[in-house]
Amino acid sequence: MSRVLRLVGAFVVVASLGAVGFLRAAELHGRVQELREWCRALEMLRAWVAHLRLPAAEAFQAVARTSGGVVAGSLARAGQLLQRGGGLSAGDAWRLAFRSLRDRSFLAAEDVAVLEGFWRQFGRLDQATQLKSFDGACESLRRCLERALEQEQQLSRLARFSGVAAGMGVVLLLL
Amino acid sequence: MAHPEPVAALWRRQLLPFLPSSLQRAVAGIPDALACQALELRIRLGRPLLLVTAAGEVALQPDGSPAGELRRALHPDRACVEAFFEHLSGGSLYAVEEQVRRGYLTLPGGHRVGLCGRAVLDAGGGLQALTELSGFNVRVARAVEGAGRRVLGRLLVGPPGRRRLASTLVLAPPGAGKTTLLRDLARLASAGVPEMGLAPCQVVVVDERSEIAGCWRGIPQHDVGPRTDVLDGCPKAEGVLWAVRALGPAVLVTDEVGTAADVEALLRACHSGASLVASAHADDLAGARRRRGLAQLLEQGAFQRAVVLSLRAGPGTVEQVEELQG
Numbered sequence: 001m002s003r004v005l006r007l008v009g010a011f012v013v014v015a016s017l018g019a020v021g022f023l024r025a026a027e028l029h030g031r032v033q034e035l036r037e038w039c040r041a042l043e044m045l046r047a048w049v050a051h052l053r054l055p056a057a058e059a060f061q062a063v064a065r066t067s068g069g070v071v072a073g074s075l076a077r078a079g080q081l082l083q084r085g086g087g088l089s090a091g092d093a094w095r096l097a098f099r100s101l102r103d104r105s106f107l108a109a110e111d112v113a114v115l116e117g118f119w120r121q122f123g124r125l126d127q128a129t130q131l132k133s134f135d136g137a138c139e140s141l142r143r144c145l146e147r148a149l150e151q152e153q154q155l156s157r158l159a160r161f162s163g164v165a166a167g168m169g170v171v172l173l174l175l
Numbered sequence: 176m177a178h179p180e181p182v183a184a185l186w187r188r189q190l191l192p193f194l195p196s197s198l199q200r201a202v203a204g205i206p207d208a209l210a211c212q213a214l215e216l217r218i219r220l221g222r223p224l225l226l227v228t229a230a231g232e233v234a235l236q237p238d239g240s241p242a243g244e245l246r247r248a249l250h251p252d253r254a255c256v257e258a259f260f261e262h263l264s265g266g267s268l269y270a271v272e273e274q275v276r277r278g279y280l281t282l283p284g285g286h287r288v289g290l291c292g293r294a295v296l297d298a299g300g301g302l303q304a305l306t307e308l309s310g311f312n313v314r315v316a317r318a319v320e321g322a323g324r325r326v327l328g329r330l331l332v333g334p335p336g337r338r339r340l341a342s343t344l345v346l347a348p349p350g351a352g353k354t355t356l357l358r359d360l361a362r363l364a365s366a367g368v369p370e371m372g373l374a375p376c377q378v379v380v381v382d383e384r385s386e387i388a389g390c391w392r393g394i395p396q397h398d399v400g401p402r403t404d405v406l407d408g409c410p411k412a413e414g415v416l417w418a419v420r421a422l423g424p425a426v427l428v429t430d431e432v433g434t435a436a437d438v439e440a441l442l443r444a445c446h447s448g449a450s451l452v453a454s455a456h457a458d459d460l461a462g463a464r465r466r467r468g469l470a471q472l473l474e475q476g477a478f479q480r481a482v483v484l485s486l487r488a489g490p491g492t493v494e495q496v497e498e499l500q501g
Binding site: 049053054055056057059082085088089090091093122123124125126127130 | 192193261262264265266267268269270272304392
């Protein structure tokens, strides 16, 4: 009986620490996916601003309809907040919307800083400067994406392996 | 049948969502009797908030009541002025850049907000942008339905049953009701007036300054009729030719003509068969003939009627309806 319990305990420890490793790997992958989605969304938003000069509320909704996950959620919510009025700037609306979805986002602090810097100025610039701001933000996000990809390649397998290995190590120590 | 919303409530309801909280409180608190008479609301950085009526100006306290003396009035600060502009632009300066460059923004209801600030010039000395906004003139829009009926009978030509609006030039000094008359004539021509033998027809309004139809996000905020297309924000000279080429109007309405380009476009539009209804700044017909562009239009028979308005008995006073040789 005690041997069976030991086996179950060992399995639970290995599975739990393994899951932590897999979750960390999923986070790394999620960050890459989300950064790709943000790059795409900003490029689309840039097109709406450059060619149609669509007001922020409508542009956010339009881009949200063709995006997914946190990107779609935060833009749709920001669009709704702007349409409701109440004196929010586009940047404030995005910040509020993103904050409500922050726990579902995989972005690192440096990614969020790039986006916050961009949204802080959004809607307060003339068109030419606004487009430059888009270009700058897209470039910064692409650099974040490159780093995220590197991290994913380097750490993803390691995180999965080290989780399982740590679990096995703990089991061996306890046995 | 629902009663129409009183003017006092309507313009404030349309304006309030765009105002920062301190101004909201002041505007919401304006007594109804005063709000009914509002022509303009003057918001200036660090200076008293003023409501302009036909009887004069009234300084407003923070709660909207008349201040009596200027120093007791609400003095909007920098944050208030910036927030107002943020709301006006919908958080999208790039989207209203052209309008800002022209000096005004249009709000729902057709109310216009004139802007004042520091001009930024381009290399050629032209106005590139307006920054450090320091003042706003909110002009309260009012459609006066019926303004056109008073003169419509004298503006119709053609045999009974096939009557149409004559090409008409409306002349008046600023604030005398030119735009109001144009708007109502567009509405009447578009809807038709069977009792006067005027059949409904296709109307195009070339509304360079968004004053006639007061479009907000593409939707006319004033009733310009069911068969009316509005070319909003389009320069007159280009808009007139575009309308003739693409929209086939029976009546073409535009305001404030006078430049050489406007004149050339209107003369070309004359040959399309559309009736032209336009306005210009002039106190009377003689004054119009002294202006080169208008004189050319009148000499070449672009108009069959001239309506002269004045402020003598209030805005919209019809001084004269003159039959011209078309």
